[in-house]
Amino acid sequence: MHSYTGKILHIDVSTRKYWVQTVDAEFLKKYLGGVGLATRLVYDNTPAGCDPLGPDNALCFACSAFAGTTMPVGTKHGVASKSPLTGMIGDSLSGSHFSEMLKRAGWDGLVIKGQADEWTTVFIDDDDVRFLDASSLVGKGTMATQHALREEFGDENVRISSIGPAGEHLVRFALIDNDGRQVGRTGNGAVMGSKRIKAIAIRGSQPITVADPVGLLKETRRLIEITQGPGTEKYRVLGTPSNVLNMNKLGVLPTRNFSETVFEHAEEVSGERLAERYTVKAVACAGCSIACEHWGKVTSGKYKGAIAGVDYEPLFALGPNCGIGSMPAVLRLMQDADELGLDGMSVGVVVSWAMECYERGILSKEDFDGLEPNFGNDEAAVTLLDKIAHREGIGDLLAEGVKRASAKVGKGSAAFAMHSKGLEMPGYDVRSLKTFAMGLAVGTRGACHNRSLVYEADIKGKVDRFIAEPGRGKLAKEAEDFAAILDCLVLCKFLRNCFDDFNVEVSRLYTMTTGIPLTPEELVEVGERVWNLKKAFNIREGWTMADDWMPDRIFDDPVPTGPSKGSHLTREELRSMIDEYYQARGWTPEGLIPRSKLIALGLEDVAEDIGVEDPAPQAEPVKVEA
Numbered sequence: 001m002h003s004y005t006g007k008i009l010h011i012d013v014s015t016r017k018y019w020v021q022t023v024d025a026e027f028l029k030k031y032l033g034g035v036g037l038a039t040r041l042v043y044d045n046t047p048a049g050c051d052p053l054g055p056d057n058a059l060c061f062a063c064s065a066f067a068g069t070t071m072p073v074g075t076k077h078g079v080a081s082k083s084p085l086t087g088m089i090g091d092s093l094s095g096s097h098f099s100e101m102l103k104r105a106g107w108d109g110l111v112i113k114g115q116a117d118e119w120t121t122v123f124i125d126d127d128d129v130r131f132l133d134a135s136s137l138v139g140k141g142t143m144a145t146q147h148a149l150r151e152e153f154g155d156e157n158v159r160i161s162s163i164g165p166a167g168e169h170l171v172r173f174a175l176i177d178n179d180g181r182q183v184g185r186t187g188n189g190a191v192m193g194s195k196r197i198k199a200i201a202i203r204g205s206q207p208i209t210v211a212d213p214v215g216l217l218k219e220t221r222r223l224i225e226i227t228q229g230p231g232t233e234k235y236r237v238l239g240t241p242s243n244v245l246n247m248n249k250l251g252v253l254p255t256r257n258f259s260e261t262v263f264e265h266a267e268e269v270s271g272e273r274l275a276e277r278y279t280v281k282a283v284a285c286a287g288c289s290i291a292c293e294h295w296g297k298v299t300s301g302k303y304k305g306a307i308a309g310v311d312y313e314p315l316f317a318l319g320p321n322c323g324i325g326s327m328p329a330v331l332r333l334m335q336d337a338d339e340l341g342l343d344g345m346s347v348g349v350v351v352s353w354a355m356e357c358y359e360r361g362i363l364s365k366e367d368f369d370g371l372e373p374n375f376g377n378d379e380a381a382v383t384l385l386d387k388i389a390h391r392e393g394i395g396d397l398l399a400e401g402v403k404r405a406s407a408k409v410g411k412g413s414a415a416f417a418m419h420s421k422g423l424e425m426p427g428y429d430v431r432s433l434k435t436f437a438m439g440l441a442v443g444t445r446g447a448c449h450n451r452s453l454v455y456e457a458d459i460k461g462k463v464d465r466f467i468a469e470p471g472r473g474k475l476a477k478e479a480e481d482f483a484a485i486l487d488c489l490v491l492c493k494f495l496r497n498c499f500d501d502f503n504v505e506v507s508r509l510y511t512m513t514t515g516i517p518l519t520p521e522e523l524v525e526v527g528e529r530v531w532n533l534k535k536a537f538n539i540r541e542g543w544t545m546a547d548d549w550m551p552d553r554i555f556d557d558p559v560p561t562g563p564s565k566g567s568h569l570t571r572e573e574l575r576s577m578i579d580e581y582y583q584a585r586g587w588t589p590e591g592l593i594p595r596s597k598l599i600a601l602g603l604e605d606v607a608e609d610i611g612v613e614d615p616a617p618q619a620e621p622v623k624v625e626a
Contacts (some may be wrong), residue, residue, distance in 0.1 A: 002211040002515045003065050004028050008041065011122060013195055014055060014114030018129045021111075025516050026166045028065075028108065030602055032510070035091045036488035036530040037062035038080035041111050043606070048540050052084035052187075053170055053194040054115075057107045061102065061110040064490040065514055068208040068287075070220040072227055073492035075099045075287035083186040084194075085172040085259060085346070085401050085423040086446050086546075088493035088538040090186030093450075093490060095285030095540040096179035104204025116196040119168075121149065123201045139165060141339035142177035145199055149259045153201070161200045164341025166389040167193035171399040173346035173424070174574065180309065181285060184343045186348035186423060200455060211515030219509055224289045228482045235292035235494055236282070241271030242314035244320075245426070250459065251563030252429045253583065255320045257352035257377045258418045261429045262562035265325020273327055274310055283309055292496055300330040308334035313449075316427035317348020322355060323375030333381055340389035346401065349424035351384050353417055353456040354394070362411045362565060363483035369393040414554035430550070432567035433458040433465050433561050435472045438577040442476065444534040444589075450493065454479035461526055466564075468573035472578030488530055529601040532585075532593055536603070539610045545591040548578055588615040 006028070008021040018399035020218025038060045045058035059081045064073030071217055076095040102110065105126050112122070119134040120574075132298040133308045137145050145162040159179065166174035167189035170210070174189030175182045183189070192200075210216050247253040248266040255263040267273060269527045271294075278296035285293075299305040308331050318324065318333040337344040357363040365372055369387075371394075373380040387395030397405050402424055406417035418425045423446025430437035454476045458465035486493055489506065499505045503520035510518045535543075550569065558568040582591050595611030598604070 001025050001028070002104075002209045003067075003069060003513045005103070005106050005108050007107055008109040008111060009047075009124070009129070010111045010113075012114040013112065013116040013120060013122065013131065013197060016131050016142060023108070029522070031519060031527070031530065032526055033065045033108065034076065034078035034490035035062075035063050035080065035093065035484070036078075036526065036533075037109055038078040038538065039089060039091055039530060040535055041109055042080045042082065042132055042248050043112065043115060043239045043537050045111050046082055049542075052081065052082045052191065054435060055195070056324055057113075057191055057194070058194065059112045059191050060292060061186065063099055063103045063108055064396055065510060066491070068490065069210055069513055070217050071509065071513065072224050072287060072289040073285065073495050074490065074491035075285065076492070078487065079176065079183045079188050081188055081191045083188075083422075083445070084170070084190045084539065085187040088421060088445055088543060089534045090188055090191075091445055091487075091534070092183040092185050092188055093487060094176075094183045095492065096136060096159070096181040096286065097286045098159040098178040098202065100160055101157075101202045101209075103200050103208055104206050106204065106206050111143060112197070114195060119163040119198050120195055121199045121201055125203050126205055137198045140170060141165070142341050143180060143339060144487065146177070146179075149199055149201055150280060153203075155203065158201050158203045160202075163189045163198060164339055164389065166341040166399075166413060167192075168198070169389065169399065170194060170343065171342035171388060171391065171392045171559075172404075173343040173350075174341050175343050177341065178340070179286070180283070182338065182343075185448065186347065187343075189341050202583060210513045211473050212512040216509065219512065223495070225431060227289045227495065229498045232290050232494055237288055237290050238271035238275055238567045239282070239294035239310065240308050240557075241274050241294065242313055243312040244270040244315065245272065247316075247368045247428065249563070251559065251565070252459075253320055254425070254427055254429045256323045257321060257349075257356045258425065259356070259416070260556065260561065261431070261535060261559050261564050263320040263325065266320065268325045269315060269319040269327050269330055275484050278327055280307070281370055285492070290491065290492070292424070292494060296331050297326065298331050301328055303328040303332040306332040308333050308338060310334060314344025314348060317345045317352070317424075318381070320402045321352045321427075323349055323352075323383055324378045324381065325376070326378060328380075329378035333378070333385060336382065336385050336454065340385060342389055343384060345426060346424040347385060348390060349418055350388070350398050350402050350405070351381055353406065353409060353413070354398055356416055357409065357413055362409060362413050363394075367394055370614045390555060415556070418549060418551050418553065419447055421547050423447050428455055428459075429559070429564070430528055430551050431554055431569055432564035434468045434569055434573065434577070435463055435465070435475060437550055437569050438574060438581060439476045439479065443551050443577060444531065444538055446553050451487075452476060452480050452481055453483045453493070466567055468569075468577055470580065472577045473582070473584040476581050477584040480531050481524070484527040484530045485523060488526055525601065529603065532598065532601055533603060533606065536593060536598065536606045536610050539592065548591060550574060588612060
C-alpha cells in the first residue's frame, strides 16, 4: 500500500495506555477514509446504548487517502462519535495540516476512549504517545490554546486540535478547532471535553508515498487548473457568503428563526458587502487551490478588531436568522463562536429560537438574567454566546440545543425549534424546497446540507421546488451516496463539478495514490455502504421512523412574504416522499435495513446486529398534489 499506513492508533486516557490495530488494504478500500473509516471505527468501538458524554464513547479520527499528497483539496480528515446532541452518529469533517500530520505520524486513524483524571493534552510524536498536564490551558479559547502549546513545544510544525470553553463545559454543540478550521457539527467538542482532553497535538516525520507519483502529479496539475476556472469562481471571489443575496432573491434565506425568508438587510451582510468593506485575505485549507474562506475584519466602531473567517452557514445563523443586519456584529459573533468553541450554525439557531421565545413572552427578561434579546439585538447575542459557552444562567438551558431546550420550556416552543433529530437546521428555508425538506428529514446526522446535496435539485431548477412529486426519493438517495463518497475520500465538495466523469476519474486517482485497484462501480458502492452503516448505527442506538421528520413550522406556517409567499410543506407530502425514499434505499416501509441489503454491501456483522427480514414488494408511490 501507498499513502495508507495500515495502522489505527487506539488510546485510553483513563489508563494512559495505547495500542495499535493493523488493517489491510481490503478493509481500507471498503471505507476509503474520512467519514467512512471514522464511522466504522465508532461502530466497532462504541458499545450500544452508551452515554455520549461517558468514557465508553469512542472519539474517532480518520485521514483522507489523499492527505499530504499533491491532490488538491484532499488534505482533510473525518471525526465521528456518538453525538451528545442527537444520540446518533455524529460525523464531521475538517481540512487542515492536522490531517497531514496525523498521516505523517504513521496513522490512518485514531480512536480515543476513557476519561482522564485531570485536563490533559495528548501528544502523539510519531509512534510515541505522551499525556501532558493541560491545567494551565483550561478556560483558554481554541486558537489561544494552540498558540500556547506551540510555544511550549517550541515547534511550529506541531499541529493541534483543541476545544474552547464550550467543550470544557460540555455544550452539546461544541466544536473542535484545528488551524482555525473546525470539526463543527454534532458536538464532537463536547465528547472531547467529556474525556478531559483539552488538546490533541501531533508531530510526524514519516514520508507519505504514492503509487504513481508521475501520473498523479500530472492529473492533479490538471485539476488545479480547473479549480481556477469558472466552476469555482464564486468561491474564489466572494466565498460562500455569495449565497446570501442568492438565497434572499429566491425567498429561501432563513430570517428571524425561519419565520421569514427574505431579509431586509441582506445586502449589509452579503458576500458583496464583505468583499467591498471588510475582507482582508482569502484563506485556503491545507493543499487547497480554491481558497474559499474570506476573512473579514472590523476596523472601526464598537466591534473594532473583530476578525473571522466567514462562511455562509454561520453567517446566515448569526445574522439574518437572528435578525442582525450588521456585518461588524456578525464578524464579532463568528469570531466569538470559533474561539469559544461553539458550532456557529447551531448556536445561531439556538439564539434565534431564544429570541422568538422572548418576543412571544414564553421566556422573560428575568429568565435572560436581565437581557432583552429581541431579534436584531446584537449585544444581547454576544452576551448569550458567552453564557452558553460557560453554561451560565440561561446559557445552561441553551447549551442543550433547541430540541432539549424547547422540551424543557414547553409552552408551544417546540413548534418553532428548528432541527431534525436534534441537529439545528442549515441556511435554507425548506418550505419551498420540498425535495430538500425530505433530505433534511431523513439525514443520518440530522438536518445537514453537507450530507444531502439534494438541495441542488430544488435551487438549480432540476425539479419544481414548490411541489412534491414521484422521483424525489431516488434523487435524495443518489445525492446522499455521492456526498458520502466525497466525505470518505475526503474531497472538498467544491471540487465535485470539476470532473467530466467523476466515478471513472476519481477511482483512477485513488488507485494512482494508494496502489489499490478500485473500479468506478466499487467507488459507487462505497457511498451506499457508508450511508447504510451510519443508518445502522442510528438504528442500533434507538432510531425510529418518527425521527425522520420536520418541525411544525414547516407544515403550519406558510411563508409570509417574498418570492416563496404562501409556500409550505404538508405532512402528507413529506410522508409520501419519505416512503418513496425508503423504497429507493431498499429498506422496509418502517425505514429499517434488511439483512440481505447489509450482507450485499459487505456488512455481515452489522446484519447480525440490526438487520431485519426483507420487505414485501411495494406498489409505486402515488403522486401527491401540493
